[in-house]
Amino acid sequence: MRITVTVDGTSYTDEVEPRLLLVHYLRDHLGKVGTVVGCDTSNCGACTVHLDGRSVKSCSVLAVQADGSEVTTVEGLATGGSLHPVQQAFHDNHALQCGYCTPGMIMSTLDLLAENPDPDEQQVRLGLEGNLCRCTGYQNIVAAAQDAARRLRDADATAGGGR
Template sequence: MRITMVVDGVSYTDEVEPRTLLVQHLRETLGKVGTVVGCDTSNCGACTVHVDGHSVKSCSMLAVQADGCEITTIEGLARDGRLHPVQQAFHDNHALQCGFCTPGMIMQAIDLLADDPDPDERTVRHGLEGNLCRCTGYQNIVRAVQDAAHRLKPAGERQPEHETVGGGE
């Protein structure tokens, strides 16, 4: 079957088998290997991408279902050599260890922040519950998402950073 999709701003038209998963097409045909194959059962969320602006576990969607869609992968987030604010917040807050879940976590976090630009800890945890991390206690991931929320606000809406108690004198 012939499909056309825009992936990370580039239009692709390819012949695909009807049973090809979107994650397989992205990785094997288009070389978007930042989209990770985790569990193949949609339980872990490592393969999360954006389809028409919303997070989707790409192992649960056929490539033919994405015909005519706009797909954003982890590779499509950085602009002009600068990380997306959520990517930068994950880096700055040490919100990864092995990094396997990180692309899916970041993609899900972006979707979460689009729905709720100022989430509390509970909202972040709930919003990421479909994405699993086996290395961390999620503390730094939650911190990173809340930091990214701050970074994504227009400069005039940002609250001043609070000093750490007993911090660094």
């Protein structure tokens, strides 16, 4: 099947097998290796990307289901050589440990903060419950998500003239 999908702002048209998972399309066809394969069962969340602005586990989505859609990977967040505020918050709060869960955690955090721009600790934990960290870095991940929320609110206030 022929699909056309926009990934990180670039449009791609490719022939794919109907059973090809989105995670494998991103990694093997487009070289977007920041999206990792963790469990292949949608339990860990390491492969989370945004599909038309909402987080999805790309190991549970077929590439043909993304036809005509926009996909954002963790690699598409940084602009002009600067990390996205959520990426920077994860870095600054040492929410990385081995780093395997980090791409999915960052993408899920973005989705969480779009819905709740000022989550408390419990709301962060609930919002990220579909993502697993095998290194038990949850304390730092929660801190990073809350720091990212503050950074995004501050950026919005600055861009809006303090409104």
